[in-house]
Amino acid sequence: MEGRLRILLLSALCMPCLWSATALAAEGGTDQAAAQQVIQPQIDRREVSIDEIDSEDFEISVFGGLLSTEDFGANAVIGARLAYHISEGVFFEATYGRSTTTESSVERVYGGLPALTDSGRILSYYNVSLGYNLLPGEAFVTRNWAFRTALYVIAGAGSTTFAGDDRFTINFGAGYRFLATDWLGLHIDVRDHVFDIDVLGYSKTLHNLETTAGLSIFF
Amino acid sequence: MLLAAIPAQAAEEYALLQVADPFIELHTGPGVGYPVFHVVDRDDFIEVLKRKTDWFKVRTADGKRGWVARAQLEKTLTASGENTHLQEPALGDFSQRRWEFGLLGGVFNNAAEISLYGGYAFTANLSAELSGAQVLGDYSSSYLLNVNLLSQPFPRWRVSPFFSLGGGYLSTRPRTTLVPPKDSNDFTAHVGLGLRTWLSRRFILRAEFNRYITFSSDDNNEEFKEWKAGFAFFF
Numbered sequence: 390m391e392g393r394l395r396i397l398l399l400s401a402l403c404m405p406c407l408w409s410a411t412a413l414a415a416e417g418g419t420d421q422a423a424a425q426q427v428i429q430p431q432i433d434r435r436e437v438s439i440d441e442i443d444s445e446d447f448e449i450s451v452f453g454g455l456l457s458t459e460d461f462g463a464n465a466v467i468g469a470r471l472a473y474h475i476s477e478g479v480f481f482e483a484t485y486g487r488s489t490t491t492e493s494s495v496e497r498v499y500g501g502l503p504a505l506t507d508s509g510r511i512l513s514y515y516n517v518s519l520g521y522n523l524l525p526g527e528a529f530v531t532r533n534w535a536f537r538t539a540l541y542v543i544a545g546a547g548s549t550t551f552a553g554d555d556r557f558t559i560n561f562g563a564g565y566r567f568l569a570t571d572w573l574g575l576h577i578d579v580r581d582h583v584f585d586i587d588v589l590g591y592s593k594t595l596h597n598l599e600t601t602a603g604l605s606i607f608f
Numbered sequence: 609m610l611l612a613a614i615p616a617q618a619a620e621e622y623a624l625l626q627v628a629d630p631f632i633e634l635h636t637g638p639g640v641g642y643p644v645f646h647v648v649d650r651d652d653f654i655e656v657l658k659r660k661t662d663w664f665k666v667r668t669a670d671g672k673r674g675w676v677a678r679a680q681l682e683k684t685l686t687a688s689g690e691n692t693h694l695q696e697p698a699l700g701d702f703s704q705r706r707w708e709f710g711l712l713g714g715v716f717n718n719a720a721e722i723s724l725y726g727g728y729a730f731t732a733n734l735s736a737e738l739s740g741a742q743v744l745g746d747y748s749s750s751y752l753l754n755v756n757l758l759s760q761p762f763p764r765w766r767v768s769p770f771f772s773l774g775g776g777y778l779s780t781r782p783r784t785t786l787v788p789p790k791d792s793n794d795f796t797a798h799v800g801l802g803l804r805t806w807l808s809r810r811f812i813l814r815a816e817f818n819r820y821i822t823f824s825s826d827d828n829n830e831e832f833k834e835w836k837a838g839f840a841f842f843f
Binding site: 522526548588 | 639642694720811839
């Protein structure tokens, strides 16, 4: 049905071209009247400009997984991301994530006063990163069924709020994007969040590894 | 499957183009690496369904769907027989931009800074901006809110310098591990200069230097230097 309609549409559009060609060939000949009878465009086609085409360069996603906070356990993390794809290779991404950490070994073994208040135990972070689709490709499920995928690398900077303070944080990692359709993606991400902390009485650099899975929508 | 469900009226809304080159190539995905699985010959029609970055998903008359690079799509004719032309932002649009939004990273008084801003251009030479920044130091973290007035003497240059003048509010909170932690909230004023460069399409590269003075409540004014650079987009 759809095919027939398209043929009809295409013929309606082709006819003026054909007609002008015929008219030229005939050079004022007698075919014009006959041609005019054939051309009866039935459909008023609105011409759609190529600049009005729907573009899908933004990607919004939610994710969940595990964030290992050095000294404070590996805990559930949830968050959201917004990405903008500049080209087929490069994209920007802004991320917000949140996790509730648990007691450190020091607090458990030696007892006494807790090192952090309840609100101080909540770790939240935001960052802005630049990503690159290092290995774009396709995953072949069956002979005629393939999905687009990409292995990407990503790095950026941001802030982590933990133990009552905001800390400058570098993040880097890699991820795998599996596109179920043009607009729906599945992500698996591994990131390292690096920042300095002095909450246990001395300053040290933490490497907090995060593994997440997410779902994204392109729009 | 989804497309089949779309009623016929909706299908008519896609742009219809006629191939003018000997052929154009259909890739399986929106990228140069995805294999070419089909070619559409000259004079055949294609419908343009959607776009991802510089790639266009098209449908041929016999229902094949694939991705065409922008450069090839421009080698087609529109339904009215004109050359297909994509209105992409160019240097001229950069000179006449109205809105600008960006993200800058840098150093404020030897501490890392992340800053977000939005601006509106009243004329080609004069614009106003609002920016928010977080400064993350070893001993404190601050939020900085600024209002800027920017003067751009050479708006038509691809690399265009600007001067800025403004005021703001700096809220600093020392680390909780420091004794005694005492917050400070001060008004600030700043002057600065910087450069904007048009990259491509809607993207700008921007770098700037500002000098701040804070009006402390204890009459002990301080001066800070700020360097920052980053990306912005305009429309």
